[in-house]
Amino acid sequence: MPLSLIGIPATVVHIGLHFLVPAILVALLYRDNWKFSFLVLMATMLVDIDHLLAVPIYDPNRCSIGFHPLHQPWMILLYGALSFVPKTRLIGFGLLIHMALDGLDCLN
16 A cells, blocks of 8 residues: 555655665664764765756656666666775665665656
């Protein structure tokens, strides 16, 4: 059952997942340095700055993947590559999580 049918707007669920999923990742994998790790993962949400180039800026029915410049498939490959480099691993993970969650909107 879609969450919007049980009273929770899909937009609220989407935004909530952008906070909840990184928090779970940090709790499972980065307990020793959770504050820094969570802040880095939250900072990767700045990738949505490319939404400012779109008209309208936010469209709940639009699939971000492939539409916005920083949400292009080749950029997602770059984010995947970042996750293999130790110094950029958290940034890569954060960006991949963000793209995966945005990709869920494309399933509707």
